[in-house]
Amino acid sequence: MPEPEATGTTRDTAGASSGGLSPKSIAVWVLVALIGAIGWGVLALSRGEEISAAWLLAAALGSYAIGYRFYSRFIADRVLRVDKTRATPAERLDNGVDFHPTDRRVLFGHHFAAVAGAGPLVGPVLASQMGYLPGTIWIVAGVIFAGAVQDMVTLFFSTRRNGRSLGQMARDEIGPVGGAAALVAVFVIMIILLAVLALVIVNALADSPWGVFSIGMTIPIALFMGFYLRVLRPGRITEVSLIGVALLLLAIIAGGWVADSSFAGVFTLDKQTLVIWMVAYGFLASVLPVWMLLAPRDYLSTFMKVGTIALLAVGVVIAMPVLKMPSVTDFASRGDGPVFSGSMFPFVFITIACGALSGFHALVSSGTTPKMIQKETQVRVIGYGAMLTESFVAVMAVIAACIIEPGLFFAVNSPAGVVGATVESASQAVTHFGFAISPEALAQAAKDVEETTLLSRTGGAPTFALGMSQIFSSVIGGAGMKAFWYHFAIMFEALFILTTVDAGTRVGRFMLQDTLGNVHKSFKDVSWKPGVWIASAVVVGGWGYFLWVGVEDPLGGINQLFPLFGIANQLLAAVALAVCTTLLVKSGRLKWAWVTGLPLAWDVAVTLTASYQKVFSENPKIGFFAQRDLYQDGIDAGKVIKPAKNLDQMHTVVTNATVDGVLSVLFALLIVVVLVDAARVCVKAVRAPQDVALTEVPWSESRIVAPAGLIATPEERRELAAAGLDSGGGKTKEPVA
Amino acid sequence: MSGVREALAKARYYVREFSGEAAYDRYVAHARSHDPDAEVLTRRAFERARTDAREADPREGFRCC
Numbered sequence: 001m002p003e004p005e006a007t008g009t010t011r012d013t014a015g016a017s018s019g020g021l022s023p024k025s026i027a028v029w030v031l032v033a034l035i036g037a038i039g040w041g042v043l044a045l046s047r048g049e050e051i052s053a054a055w056l057l058a059a060a061l062g063s064y065a066i067g068y069r070f071y072s073r074f075i076a077d078r079v080l081r082v083d084k085t086r087a088t089p090a091e092r093l094d095n096g097v098d099f100h101p102t103d104r105r106v107l108f109g110h111h112f113a114a115v116a117g118a119g120p121l122v123g124p125v126l127a128s129q130m131g132y133l134p135g136t137i138w139i140v141a142g143v144i145f146a147g148a149v150q151d152m153v154t155l156f157f158s159t160r161r162n163g164r165s166l167g168q169m170a171r172d173e174i175g176p177v178g179g180a181a182a183l184v185a186v187f188v189i190m191i192i193l194l195a196v197l198a199l200v201i202v203n204a205l206a207d208s209p210w211g212v213f214s215i216g217m218t219i220p221i222a223l224f225m226g227f228y229l230r231v232l233r234p235g236r237i238t239e240v241s242l243i244g245v246a247l248l249l250l251a252i253i254a255g256g257w258v259a260d261s262s263f264a265g266v267f268t269l270d271k272q273t274l275v276i277w278m279v280a281y282g283f284l285a286s287v288l289p290v291w292m293l294l295a296p297r298d299y300l301s302t303f304m305k306v307g308t309i310a311l312l313a314v315g316v317v318i319a320m321p322v323l324k325m326p327s328v329t330d331f332a333s334r335g336d337g338p339v340f341s342g343s344m345f346p347f348v349f350i351t352i353a354c355g356a357l358s359g360f361h362a363l364v365s366s367g368t369t370p371k372m373i374q375k376e377t378q379v380r381v382i383g384y385g386a387m388l389t390e391s392f393v394a395v396m397a398v399i400a401a402c403i404i405e406p407g408l409f410f411a412v413n414s415p416a417g418v419v420g421a422t423v424e425s426a427s428q429a430v431t432h433f434g435f436a437i438s439p440e441a442l443a444q445a446a447k448d449v450e451e452t453t454l455l456s457r458t459g460g461a462p463t464f465a466l467g468m469s470q471i472f473s474s475v476i477g478g479a480g481m482k483a484f485w486y487h488f489a490i491m492f493e494a495l496f497i498l499t500t501v502d503a504g505t506r507v508g509r510f511m512l513q514d515t516l517g518n519v520h521k522s523f524k525d526v527s528w529k530p531g532v533w534i535a536s537a538v539v540v541g542g543w544g545y546f547l548w549v550g551v552e553d554p555l556g557g558i559n560q561l562f563p564l565f566g567i568a569n570q571l572l573a574a575v576a577l578a579v580c581t582t583l584l585v586k587s588g589r590l591k592w593a594w595v596t597g598l599p600l601a602w603d604v605a606v607t608l609t610a611s612y613q614k615v616f617s618e619n620p621k622i623g624f625f626a627q628r629d630l631y632q633d634g635i636d637a638g639k640v641i642k643p644a645k646n647l648d649q650m651h652t653v654v655t656n657a658t659v660d661g662v663l664s665v666l667f668a669l670l671i672v673v674v675l676v677d678a679a680r681v682c683v684k685a686v687r688a689p690q691d692v693a694l695t696e697v698p699w700s701e702s703r704i705v706a707p708a709g710l711i712a713t714p715e716e717r718r719e720l721a722a723a724g725l726d727s728g729g730g731k732t733k734e735p736v737a
Numbered sequence: 738m739s740g741v742r743e744a745l746a747k748a749r750y751y752v753r754e755f756s757g758e759a760a761y762d763r764y765v766a767h768a769r770s771h772d773p774d775a776e777v778l779t780r781r782a783f784e785r786a787r788t789d790a791r792e793a794d795p796r797e798g799f800r801c802c
Binding site: 094103114235238289290295358360361363499500507510 | 751752753754755756757758760761763764766767768780781783784785787788789790791792793794795796797799800801
């Protein structure tokens with residue numbers, strides 16, 4: 001059943017507002033384009049000299065503005081044909097609780113808070129080993145043509161299906177095989193995601209009494225907030241969040257006192273001990289009631305997230321730091337960088353997922369947000385706009401990573417096997433890479449932020465914290481505040497990573513219970529305690545295993561696991577884009593299928609190339625099986641190969657490489673299954689359009705008047721005034737003409 | 738003066754909406770819009786039900802990495 005043309009009124013209004021640009025708006029957009037172009041020009045032409053981060057901001061913001069104004073509008077009006085006369089699920093099924101039409105400006109905030117987390121702060125930092133340019137180009141181009149498109153189109157199709165989830169849409173629209181592959185993909189990805197995020201935190205907190213104390217304090221703070229909201233004053237979220245944030249700041253300050261006191265030893269934990277604590281925490285947090293720990297932590301991390309990101313944007317604009325990293329390093333072409341192995345294509349595109357194209361967003365865009373959207377026309381500002389904002393966060397992460405001394409960057413981000421344990425060995429190793437830094441400078445950098453060492457603090461969080469502390473301390477407090485800002489940044493990342501660990505374990509458990517329920521009925525009952533405990537233990541055991549492996553691996557856990565996480569995230573994006581493309585074809589929009597089809601093709605090329613190299617490359621730095629063979633041969637010959645220090649570590653490498661290699665194969669197979677199944681459905685739909693069954697909810701009339709964008713146009717203002725509504729919009733008694 | 742008051746009211750509206758504090762008022766308004774004398778849950782019971790719903794299906798309100 002092909003999509004009926006949108007009704008006449010929509011076409012007219014769309015035409016009236018978009019047709020015929022006024023001279024003033026032409027001038028404005030030419031100016032915006034110029035700003036962006038000059039930004040890119042300076043970035044591209046700078047050779048050797050250090051340039052201001054302002055150019056990076058100009059390039060990104062100029063491109064975002066053009067992408068939003070023109071490309072997202074084209075997608076909304078021509079491709080999706082969003083219909084302002086059509087009632088959304090929020091309007092039709094309004095129950096005042098989970099389905100309710102929400103002010104677009106509020107929903108934008110909700111959606112942004114739900115999609116942006118630690119991801120856009122981690123990937124871009126790691127990718128900076130190739131210089132600031134490759135990462136920035138991918139973040140900006142990727143978001144405009146792929147990431148934001150995916151989020152917006154998924155949001156649109158899910159809105160037309162009462163907020164169905166990505167998995168359900170895959171099953172309904174592609175079929176049981178593709179649907180099942182999508183489900184398995186989500187589960188495996190969740191495990192890898194949680195392991196990598198937990199590893200980031202373990203690396204940041206190891207041997208850091210300040211960090212361990214402040215992060216540890218978040219647990220009693222959250223418990224107090226939970227108790228307050230449950231028993232003392234239910235629902236007073238704002239006041240309890242303010243109290244929580246105040247306590248949190250106190251915990252960061254107190255961390256400094258603890259680190260200087262005789263208690264420091266108690267809070268100085270090594271990586272192995274931290275893993276055990278993390279796993280125990282993950283299990284307990286996920287079986288405790290939501291109100292005790294998860295809900296208050298969520299409020300706290302959202303407040304911190306939005307606040308800190310806003311502060312950072314202001315800080316970058318005021319401080320306007322200078323980028324010290326070269327625009328492109330030799331690692332980009334040689335592919336032998338210490339942070340992650342492999343050349344620019346495909347590995348930059350794998351390493352930066354969140355901020356450019358993140359499959360996980362499809363899970364948020366299909367689910368909660370579609371149940372709250374007032375108007376179909378708002379998918380543009382919420383889906384596309386919020387993703388652009390996340391991309392901007394990723395650009396700030398690039399800036400944070402590239403304003404610190406490159407020598408320090410590589411000393412922090414290289415595995416222990418590369419830089420060794422002393423500042424002397426690290427200085428030597430980094431100088432060997434071509435980025436000179438003295439042992440004294442390395443020691444001073446650690447001293448500035450009151451840490452014993454910064455060497456091999458891989459995972460991105462410490463690097464980001466260093467950059468952020470440099471920016472903030474140049475605006476407020478000077479060098480004396482560096483240690484505070486560093487631990488503030490660590491706290492801010494740790495807070496929402498721990499929240500994700502808890503929430504993600506619950507989602508994984510829920511999926512597992514649902515599947516196990518087919519075998520043993522009691523598992524489906526989410527209040528059946530043994531089922532909850534067993535499923536939680538399996539999920540925690542899964543990510544706990546990879547976390548442990550990541551800490552023990554002599555080759556460096558981030559170096560080994562981050563590519564797997566990137567591939568997994570891009571795999572999920574492939575599933576989402578395949579569902580979107582299939583839906584475009586099935587709904588009679590074949591000629592526009594390239595809008596999601598091209599990003600899908602690119603994403604598949606990147607993901608499959610990366611998987612292929614990870615499986616078949618003969619270079620043991622890249623290929624997991626080549627690595628396995630190298631170390632196995634070493635064991636057989638009784639030789640110890642660096643960076644392993646003994647035969648036990650050699651065995652660890654062999655086991656890890658085998659597991660990682662098998663996972664790479666699994667991911668590649670899952671992608672192929674989803675794609676083949678989607679292609680089959682598309683071909684069928686093109687051959688026999690009359691037989692296509694869409695699961696779309698039929699059109700019904702909307703009585704809501706609300707602007708499409710964040711700021712109402714003059715015409716929308718007239719409509720609102722005529723209906724007697726304020727700028728938030730709302731329901732009218734008369735049908736919308 | 739009225740400008741300041743208006744700005745404060747607007748800020749309060751956004752904070753309450755964004756944090757979810759307004760959920761109870763919305764629920765009551767929704768219930769009363771159909772029947773002015775409708776029985777509604779107390780705030781305590783409502784907030785409990787709201788958090789416990791996440792227990793039953795953790796996918797609601799899931800946040801990304």
